[in-house]
Amino acid sequence: MSDKEIRNLWECGRQEEAFRAIVSAYSERLWWNIQRLSCNADDSDDLLQEVFIKIWQALPSFRWESSLFTWVWRISTNLTLNYLRKARFMSLISLEDASAAIGRRIDEDPDFCGTEAQKVLYKAMAKLPQKQKIVFSLRYFDEMKYEDMSEILGTSVGALKASYHHAYKKIRAELEEKINP
Amino acid sequence: MMTDKKDILEDGRLKEPAFQIDRERLDRLNSTLNDIPSMSGARRNFIPQLAPYLALAALFIAVFAGVRLLAGMTAPAEDDIAFTEEDFLLSTLPVGYSLDDAEDFLPATNCSEDEIIEYFVYSGIQVADLIEDF
DSSP: OOHHHHHHHHHTTOHHHHHHHHHHHHHHHHHHHHHHHHOOHHHHHHHHHHHHHHHHHHGGGOOTTSOHHHHHHHHHHHHHHHHHHHHHHHHHHTTSOHHHHHHHHHHHOTTBOOOHHHHHHHHHHHHSOHHHHHHHIIIIITOOOHHHHHHHHTOOHHHHHHHHHHHHHHHHHHHHHHTOO | OOOOOOOGGGOGGGGSOOBOOOHHHHHHHHHHHHTHHHHHOSOOOOHHHHHHHHHHHHHHHHHHHHHHHHHHHHSOOHHHHOOOHHHHHHHTSOTTOOHHHHHHHGGGGGOOHHHHHHHHHHHTOOHHHHHHHO
């Protein structure tokens, strides 16, 4: 269902149907995005629920002239950033580096079915600064346009390109070192 | 120098899902998400609409409190501005009197009649002068 059709449902007073249409249009893509950043399926479930609760609560004040796609992604990205900050804080308490924790999680996760190169890729992503991590994930995996990312993250296109370029170089270097020495 | 090495990140397999996630898990999650409206009830959230007004009110209160605080810090102590009985008596004196005159004048209010006459005699004040002054 398109954003316009969802808007029509909302404006006709069929609010729950509109919400369910948003769930069906975005939930899976958002879940995978969160999963790539958290590397934890349970955390991804919880975070996605939080995202949609927030969407349901904020829908009445959403101005439908702006893009639903950008708005939904912005909510998800903000909550994911909060989650990553919290994870970093928890790693400070447990004295284990946040990226090391994700690396250990990937090594121990029975659901991980990727290749060795993917394992290195996820571990390298975990080492990136939070915003760079999100920029890399949105661009590399979701192939999102810089203009959309700019609206979601509130950052200029130029800065996003630079950020993606840095992240790309770091990850490629790590992959080349460990997979293709 | 350019190398022939292929960019490793261009390998499409890297973008494939690396986690084996049950389809059932995502379906269950979707059904939980669909229940959010019935769990939280259809409600209108007025907080975002009221937020700018609340922020303005808070700003006004903060500025008012700040001004009050600054005024309190720069104002003279209450002892300095208290209006004493002595000030009242001074304020009733004719304008032509200096402060020194007033200091001389004030204790005289408790003087006896003889002391007043003595004062007039020694200070050379004539009855005619007094009438002229009043």
